[in-house]
Amino acid sequence: MLKLAIVKMTSCSGCINELLSALLEDDIRANYALVYSTELVDSIEFRDVDLVFVEGSVTTRHQEEALKDLRKHVGFIVATGTCALMGGVQSLRAIGGFKPGSRDLPLKQGFNEIYREPKPLDQVVKVDYALPGCPVNANAVKAFLRKYYLGGLPVAIYETVCSECKRRGLPCVLVAKGTPCLGPITVSGCGAICPGFGRGCYGCYGLQFHGLDGGKVLAFAERLRELGLPDLDYRALISAYSYGKYRDLLGGSH
Amino acid sequence: MRKPMTLVEGEGSIIILENNGLVDRVLYEITEAPRFFEYILRGRDPWMTVDLISRVCGLCGVSYSYMAAKAFEKCLGVEVDEYIERLREAIHLAERVKSHALHVFFMNLPELTNSRSTIELASRNPDLFRKAVDLVNHSRRIMSILGGRFHNVVNVKIGGVYRAPSREEVEKAKIEVTGALKSALELASIVLSLKPSVALPSGGLGVCIYSVYGYPHHGDKLLLGDKVYELGEFYGEVSVSHRVEHSNATHYRLRGGESYYVGPVARFNKYYSMLREEARELLKSHGWSPPVGVVEAYVARLAEMVNALLEIRDILESHREVQIPSSIKQVNTRGGSICEYAVEAPRGVLYGRFKLGDNGRIQECTLITPTAQNLASMEDTATRALRNKRINGKAVDIAKYIAVAYDPCISCSVHAIRVEFLRINP
Numbered sequence: 001m002l003k004l005a006i007v008k009m010t011s012c013s014g015c016i017n018e019l020l021s022a023l024l025e026d027d028i029r030a031n032y033a034l035v036y037s038t039e040l041v042d043s044i045e046f047r048d049v050d051l052v053f054v055e056g057s058v059t060t061r062h063q064e065e066a067l068k069d070l071r072k073h074v075g076f077i078v079a080t081g082t083c084a085l086m087g088g089v090q091s092l093r094a095i096g097g098f099k100p101g102s103r104d105l106p107l108k109q110g111f112n113e114i115y116r117e118p119k120p121l122d123q124v125v126k127v128d129y130a131l132p133g134c135p136v137n138a139n140a141v142k143a144f145l146r147k148y149y150l151g152g153l154p155v156a157i158y159e160t161v162c163s164e165c166k167r168r169g170l171p172c173v174l175v176a177k178g179t180p181c182l183g184p185i186t187v188s189g190c191g192a193i194c195p196g197f198g199r200g201c202y203g204c205y206g207l208q209f210h211g212l213d214g215g216k217v218l219a220f221a222e223r224l225r226e227l228g229l230p231d232l233d234y235r236a237l238i239s240a241y242s243y244g245k246y247r248d249l250l251g252g253s254h
Numbered sequence: 255m256r257k258p259m260t261l262v263e264g265e266g267s268i269i270i271l272e273n274n275g276l277v278d279r280v281l282y283e284i285t286e287a288p289r290f291f292e293y294i295l296r297g298r299d300p301w302m303t304v305d306l307i308s309r310v311c312g313l314c315g316v317s318y319s320y321m322a323a324k325a326f327e328k329c330l331g332v333e334v335d336e337y338i339e340r341l342r343e344a345i346h347l348a349e350r351v352k353s354h355a356l357h358v359f360f361m362n363l364p365e366l367t368n369s370r371s372t373i374e375l376a377s378r379n380p381d382l383f384r385k386a387v388d389l390v391n392h393s394r395r396i397m398s399i400l401g402g403r404f405h406n407v408v409n410v411k412i413g414g415v416y417r418a419p420s421r422e423e424v425e426k427a428k429i430e431v432t433g434a435l436k437s438a439l440e441l442a443s444i445v446l447s448l449k450p451s452v453a454l455p456s457g458g459l460g461v462c463i464y465s466v467y468g469y470p471h472h473g474d475k476l477l478l479g480d481k482v483y484e485l486g487e488f489y490g491e492v493s494v495s496h497r498v499e500h501s502n503a504t505h506y507r508l509r510g511g512e513s514y515y516v517g518p519v520a521r522f523n524k525y526y527s528m529l530r531e532e533a534r535e536l537l538k539s540h541g542w543s544p545p546v547g548v549v550e551a552y553v554a555r556l557a558e559m560v561n562a563l564l565e566i567r568d569i570l571e572s573h574r575e576v577q578i579p580s581s582i583k584q585v586n587t588r589g590g591s592i593c594e595y596a597v598e599a600p601r602g603v604l605y606g607r608f609k610l611g612d613n614g615r616i617q618e619c620t621l622i623t624p625t626a627q628n629l630a631s632m633e634d635t636a637t638r639a640l641r642n643k644r645i646n647g648k649a650v651d652i653a654k655y656i657a658v659a660y661d662p663c664i665s666c667s668v669h670a671i672r673v674e675f676l677r678i679n680p
Binding site for chain 1: 258259260261262263264265286287288289290293294297298299302305306309310311312313315355356361362365369370371372373374375387390402403404405406409411416417549578580614620665666
């Protein structure tokens with residue numbers, strides 16, 4: 001029986017419910033014991049944990065220290081969800097003029113420690129596995145837990161949402177209807193939910209991990225602009241769900 | 255003394271202030287880091303806001319999306335087809351079922367049955383556990399069919415939905431609703447037979463959306479006592495926000511200083527007569543009737559869960575094929591509009607107010623969340639229950655129990671930090 005924990009940083013907790021859905025499966029319950037989760041377990045004892053899901057991004061010094069401490073005590077950390085991987089929706093503040101703790105921001109004491117830019121977990125500690133999504137997909141969590149128990153990990157697939165549309169036989173909303181869609185640059189994993197509802201993908205799983213560079217992202221922006229998605233909104237969507245990657249690809253000049 | 259809160263969503267602690275070894279006041283410290291939603295929504299297009307805003311809360315994202323869509327529709331003069339509106343109500347009610355199911359069976363039940371977690375309870379009572387899992391899974395599939403997924407549904411937009419379900423999908427959803435109802439009724443019979451171990455004071459004054467035709471759901475008027483208020487009037491003159499030292503969340507009190515509560519108990523006590531007969535019969539057969547106190551909130555949640563499932567079933571029964579128009583007609587294109595609306599989120603009244611600039615984008619935004627409104631009442635209830643009692647494990651348990659009963663959703667409560675207070679220049 002492996003001992004499992006769920007630790008929350010700054011997030012909406014939506015991923016916790018997906019984790020819960022996975023943990024309710026009989027075979028997973030037989031192999032894993034959830035010993036720590038302030039939301040789901042009435043205990044704050046954190047001991048001998050084998051595996052921890054960390055959801056949310058790091059937005060305070062306190063969280064950063066807690067995460068480093070966690071790394072010392074747990075062998076395997078799974079960054080869970082878009083916030084943990086890329087910073088999450090709260091990163092949108094970083095593209096504005098938001099400066100907590102500055103003179104024109106008379107925040108209450110303690111707020112001064114809040115970071116302007118939420119940090120993805122891997123900026124603070126080594127992360128062993130990543131599950132994307134806003135929220136993560138319970139099926140991906142189940143697949144991971146089943147493989148991990150057998151001593152392996154799921155095979156990483158770095159496709160975009162487009163491949164999921166093709167597999168489902170969905171007509172391309174971008175080509176057929178001219179609807180702005182972030183599918184071509186967004187990592188797969190959701191099952192093409194939005195195109196399945198006849199709308200464009202808005203990128204909540206984050207930018208594709210590999211094969212993208214700043215030039216491609218900007219060239220794609222051009223196409224979306226032609227289809228009526230203003231650059232401002234395109235950037236907001238990419239920052240909201242892929243801030244960590246956005247900064248790497250387009251940082252500096254933007 | 256300070257104890258971290260468990261079985262609630264988000265990060266917070268209970269602080270008990272003492273006076274000669276006796277309880278003086280109970281405070282709930284909200285330490286969750288704020289995400290400044292009201293700030294990050296500035297400059298956004300209303301269309302995008304409907305998706306973004308669901309990220310305020312991982313438990314009740316539909317409430318946020320729905321509230322925003324309705325607020326913008328109202329001030330931009332966008333009409334919504336009657337059946338499509340009912341369909342969105344069904345998505346929102348499905349969220350009520352999901353949220354109540356998670357709360358009652360995964361946060362409240364450990365308290366009522368003296369166990370550490372519901373997953374742990376599985377070995378003691380596998381049948382009860384199985385039913386709770388079935389209910390969650392049914393609600394999950396209803397949400398997926400109608401909204402795309404369990405959270406952050408993708409099928410709510412200004413003007414309606416992106417796609418109406420097909421006949422086949424509606425039939426599938428009906429099967430799930432029937433299954434959910436069966437599990438909910440069986441579970442309710444078990445849980446309604448449990449009584450809280452302690453008798454506690456009620457939560458004071460309840461506030462909910464004013465409703466004429468049915469159980470409160472969404473609207474633009476609020477009911478406090480017997481008085482009906484416009485939203486702007488209530489949040490401008492009746493309810494006042496307070497910053498408190500011990501919390502990252504804003505507190506709300508009535509102008510006279512009295513606390514008020516929102517949520518299932520407020521709705522239930524006022525609108526019991528508007529619940530479906532089946533839901534009322536269920537309660538009667540277990541000896542429950544209004545008014546219930548805040549610590550008996552699970553009773554109201556179970557009644558609402560059954561009621562919502564019956565409503566969803568009726569909406570699905572009224573299914574008709576509809577063509578979703580590819581463009582939405584917007585009557586008002588003036589800038590400077592104030593868009594406001596309220597919905598009954600699972601935890602109570604959620605109010606949003608958006609000021610649009612001349613470019614049609616959000617200039618200012620205020621979100622008043624249910625949990626932020628409940629925090630003062632939570633503290634007052636716990637203080638009334640424990641003042642001058644000896645500080646010991648039992649006092650802490652009661653303070654914890656009260657917190658769980660209110661079902662605070664801490665991640666969203668801290669977003670209600672007023673941005674105008676921060677004076678940010680974007």
